[in-house]
Amino acid sequence: MNRYDDLSPRALWWLQNLDELDLAESCAYYETVFEQVRELHRPVDYRGQTICAECSGLDPDGDSTDNPPVPHDQCATLKALQPPKEP
Numbered sequence: 001m002n003r004y005d006d007l008s009p010r011a012l013w014w015l016q017n018l019d020e021l022d023l024a025e026s027c028a029y030y031e032t033v034f035e036q037v038r039e040l041h042r043p044v045d046y047r048g049q050t051i052c053a054e055c056s057g058l059d060p061d062g063d064s065t066d067n068p069p070v071p072h073d074q075c076a077t078l079k080a081l082q083p084p085k086e087p
């Protein structure tokens, strides 16, 4: 058993179809995208609780939300970005 045996099918595809420079550029791109999403769904203190700014529709002044406040640990977008759990 080696590390190649443990790769997911998609990881193996990337490895077989891209050279190391392409892989580095892809990692840098996706790292930037993830950071932008995390900034959009940033935690903010709102009336005594920590909420997701984006899911709650927090106004730029931070005084009100367009949606019911969403606790930051319940942000569905950030949950979707987490890697799958090991079986």
Ligand SMILES: [Zn+2]
Pocket (backbone or CB within 6 Å): 041, 052, 053, 054, 055, 056, 075, 076, 077, 078
């Ligand atoms: Zn969110």
